[in-house]
Amino acid sequence: MFRTLIFAGAVAVVAHAGFASAAELTVKMRNQGAEGPMVFEPSTARLKVGDTIRFIPTDPGHNAESIPELLPVGVAPVKGVMGKEVVLKLTKPGVYGVKCLPHWSMGMVFIAKVGDAKLDPATSNKVLASAPPLTKRRLTAAFNAIR
Ligand SMILES: [Cu+2]
Numbered sequence: 058m059f060r061t062l063i064f065a066g067a068v069a070v071v072a073h074a075g076f077a078s079a080a081e082l083t084v085k086m087r088n089q090g091a092e093g094p095m096v097f098e099p100s101t102a103r104l105k106v107g108d109t110i111r112f113i114p115t116d117p118g119h120n121a122e123s124i125p126e127l128l129p130v131g132v133a134p135v136k137g138v139m140g141k142e143v144v145l146k147l148t149k150p151g152v153y154g155v156k157c158l159p160h161w162s163m164g165m166v167f168i169a170k171v172g173d174a175k176l177d178p179a180t181s182n183k184v185l186a187s188a189p190p191l192t193k194r195r196l197t198a199a200f201n202a203i204r
Contacts, residue, residue: 079107084167086112086119086157092195095160097121097167100195101202104171106150112143112167119157119165121145126184127154127168150174152203154184164195170203 082102090096102110112121121143123134129151137143139159147153150172157165170176181200185193 078105079109080104082108082110082169084110084112084121085115086121086165088116088118093164095119095157095163095165097155097157097165100167101199102167102169103203104147104169106147106172108147108171110145110147110153110155110169112137112145112155114140114142118159120159121155121167122158124154124156124166124184126180127152129153129171129174147171152176152180161192162189164189164191164193166192166195166199168196168199168203176200176203 082104085098087096087098088094090098092098092100097112104110117140120137120139120141122136125134128134129149132149132151132153135143135145135155145153145155147169151174153169153171155167185196188196
C-alpha cells in the first residue's frame with residue numbers, strides 16, 4: 058500500500074509527441090531509502106510503452122545503467138555516468154533492469170515491467186545465478202513485485 062502511494066505520487070503525465078497519455082516516472086538514486094541503504098526509489102514500476110523513466114542522482118556517488126540481460130530486444134541500453142541524470146525511454150514492451158554499478162553488490166537495482174510482457178524464467182534465473190547475495194534478495198523481491 059505504502060509503495061503504491063509513493064509510485065502514484067512520482068508519476069507525472071507529460072506531453073510527449075506521439076503518445077497522448079505518456080507518463081514520466083522519476084526514480085531517485087539514494088544513499089538511504091525506505092527499503093534500506095543504496096536504493097533506487099521506487100525500485101520497481103509497471104509502465105506503458107511510450108513512457109519514460111528519469112533517474113535523478115538525489116545523493117552523489119551513483120549511476121544508472123542497463124542490466125544487459127534485462128533489456129527488451131532492440132532497445133538501446135543506457136549507461137549513465139556517476140552523479141548524472143539518465144533518461145530511459147521505454148520504446149518496447151518487456152522487462153527493463155537498471156543497476157548502479159558501484160552498488161551492484163549492495164543490491165542497488167531497479168526493475169520495470171512495460172506492457173503485458175512476462176519475465177522469461179530462464180532470463181531471471183540467469184541474472185539471479187550471477188548476482189551477489191544482497192542483490193539476489195532485492196532482485197527476487199523486484200521480480201515478484203512486477204509479476
Ligand atoms: Cu549507487
